[in-house]
Amino acid sequence: MGSTVQISAADGSGQFSAYLALPASGKGPGVVIGQEIFGVNASMRAVADLYAEEGYVAIVPDLFWRLQPGIELGSTESDFQQAFDLFQRFDPDKGIDDIAATLTALRALPQVEAQVGTGFVGFCLGGKLAYLTAARTDVACSVGYYGVGIEHSLAEAANIRGRLLLHLAELDQFCPAAARQAIQAGLGGQPQIELYSYPGVDHAFARVGGLHYDKTAALLAHERSIAALRRAIGPHYDLAALWEEHTRQEFANRDVPATMTTMVDEPYVNHIPTMTGGVGYKNLSRFYQHHFVHGNPPDTRLTPLSRTVGATQLVDEFLFSFTHTTEIDWMLPGIAPTGKRVEIPMVGVIKFRGPKLCHEHIYWDQASVLVQIGLLDPQLLPVAGVETARKLVDETLPSNTLMARWKDSEGK
CATH class of the missing domain: 3.10.450.50 (Nuclear Transport Factor 2; Chain: A,)
Incomplete structure (x- = not known):
């Protein structure tokens, strides 16, 4: 459904690629999709296609371009090892800079209804970046799935101006109970922030075809994500x-x-x-x-x-x-x-x-x-x-x- 576009880094260090998917209507609000640690692979492109079906102009930037541009990893043991190596070397601050550049490029597209605001939806690595994007950019709505390490950046919550929705997995070894409790204590009770915990499911429960995929939790989480985006940026259908x-x-x-x-x-x-x-x-x-x-x-x-x-x-x-x-x-x-x-x-x-x-x-x-x-x-x-x-x-x-x-x- 999509195509590849190029985005210029804000610091002038080069360009990086992004997968762009358009809705059937040809236009709509813009949403940036934040990748997992496996790069912009078939799974992430499918997520963008899904959000395009929902009425959004969806774009998935290659956030690993500074380390290994164009990387696409699968589910083999060697793929996991390479993915974790990239994750450990990834600079979240540079990642947010690249997300901000993607938001700027997205708003400039003729297919994007920029006046209604833009959104961000991230998974795994992108789940943490969803929180930081909400705190450091003017995004209207940010949605994070099973982000890792959010509990270490809770002081930035005071900077959140738009909506933030976080999906947490009860059995997530990368975001254990103590981390989830800290997130709940730091973010809970704020009117513009929604926190949902999914019992009995593990990290990556929304990755279709993945080892921990849970269809019922994934469908419920997706419904909540779309509801938050619709509330903030549309599109609104009768x-x-x-x-x-x-x-x-x-x-x-x-x-x-x-x-x-x-x-x-x-x-x-x-x-x-x-x-x-x-x-x-x-x-x-x-x-x-x-x-x-x-x-x-x-x-x-x-x-x-x-x-x-x-x-x-x-x-x-x-x-x-x-x-x-x-x-x-x-x-x-x-x-x-x-x-x-x-x-x-x-x-x-x-x-x-x-x-x-x-x-x-x-x-x-x-x-x-x-x-x-x-x-x-x-x-x-x-x-x-x-x-x-x-x-x-x-x-x-x-x-x-x-x-x-x-x-x-x-x-x-």
Whole structure:
């Protein structure tokens, strides 16, 4: 997705290269990505590409250029040894000078909306530099992942003017408990600083494909990072309008190609109770075309109840109703039409990457569906049918009707 550009060092000692990735729109706020100790390798370029998808002009400067320009290391033992040698010889002060030069060059790019401010996101070595960048430059928002040695520079916190977000790993041997406690004591409680600790994960938990990669922690940390950047520098998207356009193409127009254009290149959909949907453009398009968009009964209706919109996702609560006049592969696979009326509460967690849908997690009570079409006997199990939907919209309806012992606590 990206290209290589050259940046002039502020001290006049030469030029260094940087990987530049642009968003699909061609412009956006600028973000500098701070490398790990392995150089600007494929992993760091992928991070820049990801931030470009989120709507940022992302640039990864070669911070090791003064030691060994163009170095790209992998995960072999010799690579680790070379990386640690570079880390030990690296001059953080010169690194911040080069980050400041990168910020200046970034703001000068015609694709960058410089008036909204710029950001920095760093990992490992870049995690410490994220803290120092916040303290020594005018960056609007700085995000650091598992930085090493921040506890030794806490006196500089008084100089922080923008936002700072730090992600800390509970099992990080390079930032042990005493260091994390010092960071918490020195930085905690300040309104412009956010500190998050991730239990049970190690250093580099966000490096995709790495030994310590933890998907759940990485996804949560990324969401928090984007939220902090959006708050400080944008870009701001109308997620509700994007979601409504997606559902309009799905349910009103029943147009699969148009539906897919509202999503990222490799999206996924997961209907949790039945594990139906698809991962990737090819499989999801196939699912939509042959098993979902054209397979819903004609009277299918979504009745919105509530919506919560965040920085990168929204949560929709709605009633889903239909008459079971056609086989519904995604909800009732293999079940012949019963002609029964069904009305159930649903919740959708809709994730966005930039202005495109990234994934959908859709939840509902499958037992209630089976009761309503006559395949599950509510007299034999603690399940309910259409009553769950009716009580959702009318909270005054009786509670605890499935609890035989409810009457025993009366008056106690």
